[in-house]
Amino acid sequence: MTDFDPPLRLHLDGNALVSNWRFLQGQGGAACGAAVKANGYGLGAREVVARLRDAGCRDFFVAHWSEAAAIADLVPPEWISVLNGIQPFDISSIQQLGAVPVLNTPNQIAMWKASGGGACHVMIDTGINRLGIGPEQIANDLFDGLDIDILLSHLASADADSEQNGRQLAMFSQFAKEIPAKRRSFANSAGIMLGPDYHFDLTRPGIGLYGGVERAEMATGISPVAHIAARVLQVRHLNAGDAVGYGATYICEEPTIIATASMGYADGYLRSFAGRGVVYADDVALPVIGRVSMDLITINASAGSSLSEGDWVSLPFDLPELSAQSGLSQYELLTTLGQRSDRIWS
Numbered sequence: 001m002t003d004f005d006p007p008l009r010l011h012l013d014g015n016a017l018v019s020n021w022r023f024l025q026g027q028g029g030a031a032c033g034a035a036v037k038a039n040g041y042g043l044g045a046r047e048v049v050a051r052l053r054d055a056g057c058r059d060f061f062v063a064h065w066s067e068a069a070a071i072a073d074l075v076p077p078e079w080i081s082v083l084n085g086i087q088p089f090d091i092s093s094i095q096q097l098g099a100v101p102v103l104n105t106p107n108q109i110a111m112w113k114a115s116g117g118g119a120c121h122v123m124i125d126t127g128i129n130r131l132g133i134g135p136e137q138i139a140n141d142l143f144d145g146l147d148i149d150i151l152l153s154h155l156a157s158a159d160a161d162s163e164q165n166g167r168q169l170a171m172f173s174q175f176a177k178e179i180p181a182k183r184r185s186f187a188n189s190a191g192i193m194l195g196p197d198y199h200f201d202l203t204r205p206g207i208g209l210y211g212g213v214e215r216a217e218m219a220t221g222i223s224p225v226a227h228i229a230a231r232v233l234q235v236r237h238l239n240a241g242d243a244v245g246y247g248a249t250y251i252c253e254e255p256t257i258i259a260t261a262s263m264g265y266a267d268g269y270l271r272s273f274a275g276r277g278v279v280y281a282d283d284v285a286l287p288v289i290g291r292v293s294m295d296l297i298t299i300n301a302s303a304g305s306s307l308s309e310g311d312w313v314s315l316p317f318d319l320p321e322l323s324a325q326s327g328l329s330q331y332e333l334l335t336t337l338g339q340r341s342d343r344i345w346s
């Protein structure tokens, strides 16, 4: 294989990741797990799992079985929980792998019992009405013969001061008394910040680990983990009246220096940034102008006139800020990151 130097780098700060996990862990006495689904929210599940394992994390949550298999050599399989549950055709591979399913429906529970069972987790729906056993589905004998490790439920509105949070907490507390399980887990990142009543035995943050700030209380303890550097491929001097990019959506009002950099929507820099995004040359903010292309953005570099071909522009992943610029959620900003950049961990 020939080595190339990709013109797009995703810099990842391992110390920030670990310090974010410690901040969330330190909010109460419960154990703190980590949601590493969708390839560690786009940053690289293997790198994330190895670092958090070394910091003391013992519970990792993925959505798919393939995601469990991808990290199964890094931690004991029983530390991995698979949120999306089981399907009949997967059962034998699941038992071989040894990661633990989160059973979400009466049908999944019946399948697990019929297959011989073993330790499992159970998701109860307390109001998100998305995935999990609904209160109306709980029959007297539903859980008989199950070896339940974690009883889970998931908050719908933890990022807001919604009355729904208290209602879900009351319902989960009741189920936690009635359903026999070794451990109970309720709070995601924002849920942790609602206070220790919400923590039970184990919390399972995702977005906060990766620098997301979903409640104001998180701002003091959470730092950005990612930052992108894109290489400038060309610098041009355009005249007033010249148009830039697909659809000629930007017309220069005056003589303008344009820099074209190697980052586009295929890298997760979606078209919703057009006209609102900003990248930095050293500390100078430069507006992204015209449409975002698949592989390229165009930048008004008039304010950074020393910028030249081969230089790097940077995009710090201040997630609340980028979310405001693009209208994308902090979750979407991370999980749509492309695969062709170098991921460089420090």
Ligand SMILES: *Cc1c(COP(=O)(O)O)cnc(C)c1O
Binding pocket: 035, 037, 083, 154, 187, 188, 189, 190, 204, 205, 206, 207, 208
């Ligand atoms: C994704 C997910 C989490 C983590 O949520 P964040 O908001 O990213 O902290 C926790 N629990 C479940 C069931 C999830 O699907």
